[in-house]
Amino acid sequence: MSHGSVHAGAGSHRFTLWAPEAEAVDLLLGADPEAAEHIAMSRTEGGWWAVEADPTPHDGRYAYSVDGGIPVPDPRSRRQPDGVHAPSQLVDTAAFTWSDQDWAGVTLEGAAVYELHVGTFTQEGTFEAAIERLDHLVDLGVSVVELMPVAAFPGEHGWGYDGVALYAVHEPYGGPEGLARFVDAAHAKGLAVWLDVVHNHLGPSGNYLGLVGPYFTDQHHTPWGQAVNLDAPHSDGVRAFLLGNVRHWLEDFHLDGLRLDAVHALRDDRATHVLEEMSALADEIGERTGIPRTLVAESDRNDPATVAPRGQGGSGGLGLHGQWADDVHHALHVLLTGETQGYYADFADPDALGKVLARTPFFHDGTFSTFRGRVHGRSVDPATTPGWRYVVSLQTHDQVGNRAMGDRLHHGSSAGRHAVGAALLLTSPYTPMLFMGEEWGASTPWQYFTDHEEEELAESIRKGRQAEFAEHGWGGTVPDPQDSATVEASTLRWAEVDSPGHAEVLAFYRDLLRLRREEPGLRSTPLGQGSLTREALTGGDGAEGGELLTVTRGEVQMVALLGGGNTHEVAHGPGARVLASFGGVEQASGALRLPPDSVAVLRVGER
Known part of the structure; x- marks a missing residue:
């Protein structure tokens, strides 16, 4: 069934609410619930209630009262201009101006x-x-x-x-x-x-469903x-x-x-x-x-x-x-x-x-x-x-x-x-x-933040996060979620x-990201047909050796050196070409020279 908040405009408007267990439902028109116009709604099929009314004099603001209870926003409200505790406002989503008529979309396959x-x-x-x-x-x-x-x-x-x-x-x-x-x-x-x-759930504040x-x-x-x-x-x-x-x-x-x-x-x-x-x-x-x-x-x-x-x-x-x-x-x-x-x-x-x-x-x-x-x-x-x-x-x-x-x-x-x-x-x-x-x-950083007006709720969140991280061994003070500085x-x-x-x-x-789009080895090598190897290296002169990582997918290979105290040389076959690198990688005489914490992506096959 269509819903009242979908369409807006001057004149009569059909408001509907799904409330299958209600004995009576009133539509409230106006931004101020205490001064709102009350209109009784009628029960229809499937637990829905409906009424025709003109929202124009009330700036499109409306709310509902179920069985004489407090005013509540529309569960399918398209807009809450005064916050989640206030009346809803009608929005005509069909009136949006769009210029994407030629948009063809993006498939998940190949996306980033x-x-x-x-x-x-x-x-x-x-x-x-x-x-x-x-x-x-x-x-x-x-x-x-x-x-x-x-x-x-x-x-x-x-x-x-x-x-x-x-x-x-x-x-x-x-x-x-x-x-x-x-x-x-x-x-x-x-x-x-x-x-x-x-x-899967709603928040604790403003949940009137x-x-x-x-x-x-x-x-x-x-x-x-x-x-x-x-x-x-x-x-x-x-x-x-x-x-x-x-x-x-x-x-x-x-x-x-x-x-x-x-x-x-x-x-x-x-x-x-x-x-x-x-x-x-x-x-x-x-x-x-x-x-x-x-x-x-x-x-x-x-x-x-x-x-x-x-x-x-x-x-x-x-x-x-x-x-x-x-x-x-x-x-x-x-x-x-x-x-x-x-x-x-x-x-x-x-x-x-x-x-x-x-x-x-x-x-x-x-x-x-x-x-x-x-x-x-x-x-x-x-x-x-x-x-x-x-x-x-x-x-x-x-x-x-x-x-x-x-x-x-x-x-x-x-x-x-x-x-x-x-x-x-x-x-x-x-x-x-x-x-x-x-x-x-x-x-x-990216820290947790909230803006609840209920101080008891805000304090419970502060204490809860502090206790949670203490259990995980993090000491010190957790940033206050309610602080604007967070x-x-x-x-x-x-x-x-x-x-x-x-x-x-x-x-x-x-x-x-460019290589993901351009290189067939990255685009089309199926799951299960690539490989990753890890090799612990022995350093010279007492230096840490680090770890060599090699990923192969089709004709594309990624080689990285994690840690280590010295540059490490990795041989590659003839015709290998470095497509991208980071950390001062050098290529010469059929080999890569990898400083600690560096990486290179190569094409090792013919194209």
């Missing part, structure tokens, strides 16, 4: 993704300011921009994973029109746009609060709410894809999982419009069925197009930092890096996980789910921001070590994803891009 947070990507923290940086992303060589959540959340600043108005666009970023302009501008420059959406209908269940729980009701009585309306949200973003805002947060927390015991319904919906929209739509899941289950093709009769997978594979990040992190606490412990296995970079995205593919205390994961068949279906990273908002100080991987290591990590990522058989600022070795510290400093120490890293990232 760039994750950014609108509020800290620029000093202004808006869609308009982010548009001004799109040329940087084009020059970098990525093809997809993945926006962290923009669904309306409390306050001005936040990560967005505590969103409560899942159809609205965060007002401080620029609201719904700002998002539409950003997507249109990105398409004009050849960039696809994905949006990170959170369907439970006052409207049976959106949540006590049958399951998540680490973040109540679980979404997907299979209890009246859950058909909840599923329609989530599926409508997918359609809303992909159609109303022309988005090319969605990253689905923590799908393992979407507990669904029905024969057809809601994720399978989402993937079918995205495919239908893509086929109808001729523009591919991509759904990428974040899941900690290490289960290739997430991206296996949908099947009939209970066989097959969920049919999502891609999924994050954090095991690749963990293996790279241990290699480059030496950290082995917590869930990194198993990745100190000498075989971990070679396994995840050459054979499978899941180190735990039916093996014992010491962190979980049980066997975890399932093996991957590259013929069913090829490598490009797995999105992998060197850094993400999660892996950086969930550290006590929000320090990035390169903050504790040399630029050369960072470059080695980038080369391992960008020569891998997977779809690579960069986190904003990574490409130039940004000096800014936001400022996490905001990118674009003046760094061309400065010494940063410009060289950026140039190397550009070279690597």
